[in-house]
Amino acid sequence: MSNGNSPEDERPIEDVYHDVSEDVSEDDRPSIGRALQQARIAAGLTVDDISTATRVRIAIVHAIEADDFTPCGGDVYARGHIRTLAKAVRLDPAPLLAQFDAEHGGRPAPTPAAPLFEAERIRPERRGPNWTAAMVAAIVAVIGFVGFTFVKGGDDGGSEASVAEGSEPTAGATASPSAKPKKPAAPKPDPTDSAIAAAPQDKVTVKVSASEGRSWISAKDHNGRLLFDGLLKQGDSKTFQDSEKVNLVLGDAGAIELYVNGKKIEDDFQPGAVERLTYTKGDPEVG
Template identity: 60%
Template sequence: MAADQENTAQSRSSRPSVGRVLQQARTDAGLTVEELSSTTRVRIPVVRAIEQNDFTHCGGGSYARAHIRLLARAVGLDPDTLVEQYDADHSGFPEPAPAAPLFEAERITRHEPLRPNWTAGLAAAIVAVVGFTGFTLLGDGSQDGSRPAHSSVAEADPSKSAAPQRKPEPSDSAIAAAPADRVVVQLIAESGSSWISVNGRNGQLLYEGVLKEGDSKTFSDGQRIDLVLGNAGAIQLYVNGKKSDNSGEMGQVQRLSYTKGDPGTG
């Protein structure tokens, strides 16, 4: 038993690390770190750290495995083999996730509470007082039998009454009344968990992490949203208020882009 463990340890120490294998494959494929990052949507600092076999920037074992799979497929390697090597090197235990990357997306979407505008409130109060005073004076002047000019506005012609408006039927979409000047995407993990990466205009990272089964997240941008789904079949996708059927299959990595004019893919 001890001899087998020693042989296994020697075998691990003699083989190239996961990061070294990925780096060599990228070099053989003629890709730069920037090109690989653009293809996989994995940030440049994370790619560089992984190639140095440093997975602390990934945010934990689940994220590290998802990154390894994306990078391996992009450079023509078998992702399952590298993930198995990663698990063997790290004894199958996930690494602790640093707090900052996990809450980075929340800082982007969080808005500061609005402060009360006392100037506007005071102006509205003054207008209300002046209007009430004018209404009172006009009312006093109409006691001699003459009709004030504003009375014609108060009386409505019954024959011209507006027909009752029909209430809109409830939509089966998960996103109600998506604004026309933005692209709105909602992701729901219906059939399992999936690693996701969400970028806005100019490649701005909106979110990167694992969406667990039963959870959902909504993202919006004024121009464009790019998605990478690590397990596309587990995700139900809604774009600009409409259900999309092109998210992909279970275990498939899917890359999608949407703009204000969709639900068709951009």
């Protein structure tokens, strides 16, 4: 397919570039559009080929080759298109850009960066009182006051309780006129007396203590029902009750102390002796 090129336009691209950029005077130098067009034709490319390769629209390529830079949208975009098209047709874009700047009032000065990127000064925002923080502080204060009052009241109550129980009041404290002296505590019962001292009179109560060592014992009620059968270790004790009588078998009577109906039995049991005993409501007499 013929591009309609004249014989002089079929010269190699190096000759075209040489004619455009070096040996031609400024007055005889072709225009920017003419130079790009000649280089394109020399490269054997159509406008469609250039548009596809550079992504510059066909209408803009035609306009630039006609030295009409209005469709570019401004000098900055025109310079970019010139550089792109020049590289596509293997021309040095620098002379073309210099020619464009000379014909269009020079290269545009760069836009100052300060006005574009200077951050707007933020004015301090006036804020109202922080009611949430105030409410939290008030709640904390109330809780602290209640806790202090509770602790203080507990301390006072403890002091009063101590005085009421008969402890010595601190120096300078005034005793209440209505306070009564504490009664002396009842003396503790003798260790030999046990709960069976208050045993009911209508029953027989027998307490067996292994005070001198361990001993095997067996206890039955008046019907022969087994109440206990086992070994008492030293220091252990057992208590049995029945409405009529209690039957005992002591494996080592010398290690045992007996309390019947609240009274200690003074029998002279020998160590290792086996004793069979029966106690009734009228004892400490042996039945």
